[in-house]
Amino acid sequence: MATSAIGLFVDPHRALATAGRLKAAGFATIEVISPIPLEGADEVLGKKTSVIKRFTFFGAILGGVAGFTLAAGTAVLYLHPTGGRPIIPFPPFLIITYEMTILFGILATVIGFLISARLPAIRERAYVPEAAIDRFAVAVSCDDEECLDRAASLLRAAGAEEVRMAASRPTWRLPNEA
């Protein structure tokens, strides 16, 4: 059974406007699929907030603590007294702390990105190969046929070049994999 109605547009403005109109008509799950990031998408589909920066922040803090612990812990495990200098000297260990702060910050950002963008895609999702080239697609997910029909007719009325019904399975699969 089809679960999404997807309208393809040539014009990004029209795609965005249609997404806005569908949202106003009460459809809950609307996605704009585009070959480039569209700046107006936030204003049409609602402001998005992202948890990635929290991941980065706490990852970096964790990295700082881990880096200093690594350097200090190593120094304590292998005592190497040199000329009355401290066993845990701060200036050189701050460099290790700094590098580890950045390393953990980077890795946490990646994890945050994957989680918040829901990647890698484990379940199959509605997809339009043309939207990776030069078409702007508006995808509406529905639970029942009636909702789908209504979405499709709204998409057609908005001037969609083509309206597709898609099950949540990608259309780019090779025939022998189907």
Next chain:
Amino acid sequence: MPAEVASLRYADVNRDVVRSLVETGPKYYITLACALGLTLVCFLFPWFYQLNLGIAAAGMNHPQVWGTYEASFIFWIGLSHSGTLLSCVLHITHSSWRKAMYRSAEAMTLFSLMVAVTMVMVHLGRPWFIHWAFPYPNQMELWPNFRSPLLFDVTAIATYLTGSSVFIYMGSIPDFAAVRDRTTGWRHHLYTLLSLGWRGTDTEWHRLGWAYTLLAVLIIPLAVSVHSIVSWDWASSIVPALHQTIFAPYFVVGAIYSGTAGIVTVMFLLRKYMSFERYITELHFDNLGKLLLALSLIWTYINVLELFTGWYSGASTELEALKYKLFGYYAPLYWEMILCCAIAPLLLISKRFRTSFVPMLVLSIAINIGMYTERFLIVGTSLSRKYLPDAWGLYVPSLVELSILVGSVALFSTLFLLFVKIFPSVSIYEVKETLPEAAELPKPATAERGGVQWQPVQ
């Protein structure tokens, strides 16, 4: 925007980039075979010979313990500096000319870092003990000394390598998805895996934008710290002419300088041999030329400052080191470096020169030869004049060392040649953002758009 770029349509970008991946002519295979052959003959064989015979196969001696291996290490680390760093800075400052060239510049970073790490392995007499540099509990109760700049190096370079890999990969995810749809066979499977199921929804773009910018912000200070730390390998010693506070900025500027020259070389080759004439244009060469000119002036200033600091100190050891540098055994190399890196780049003042492709290629190679010489002089001249005359000594690289130097260039070329056939070497979606196609379409009336002002991202 140049006319050849403005005439591109979105579909052209996809087609051209996919073509650069799948259409491979005999020229490419011949070049790859040559690079691979050179890597084998000039890099791997001499290295095995050295492993077999011992480190004496290299011309290093006392006091010259660094030699060309360390010079190559600094050189390759330096070359890695411009790619990711420049890409991050230009991303943060919204410079749209970055978009056609950043992917291959970042790849340059990645591969030169790999070659740099390999050079360290070559320099180690017993590379199979490299794990001793890592802190882990072992029955010898042996732990590394984190007070040493060499351990700072290990940490910084490992972080930079991780950061650069993640940065280039994350920026490529949408492009993997785009080429996934247009390829078949093993490529299709590879890109399906690499694209992680990217679809290009508004949520995905939003998350990618955030993550990418955060990474860029983290990587800029990281890159600066990496070469500062490399400089401390030398500057934290007490050898005259090495023990200088200017070393960290000197190394960082030198690194960005040689890296930018490296980008010019790579851009020329990509443009010519991968048919990216419509993407990499005079504009890129013009901008890179301006950057090179500014960097060469800063680099020259720091060099003069280095001489001045030595002279002004009045210390006999510093004066001797200075005299030796300018007029001693290695003086011809010093003046060659000045010619290549300080005098020749003045040609970049002329716009005609900056927008001529072949002269730019020649200059960029000359700059990198000069920069290699600079690194050799840093490790070579300083160690040959230390405090007491009985610690003085000359160094001439052996055939094994020279061969490995040539081989390292071949190794880098091999990695890069493999890259251009696997990664989309021009960013599809970011080039599209700069195209007028979406922006030029007539905008519907405001009411129809629900009062929303839509602007294409520039």
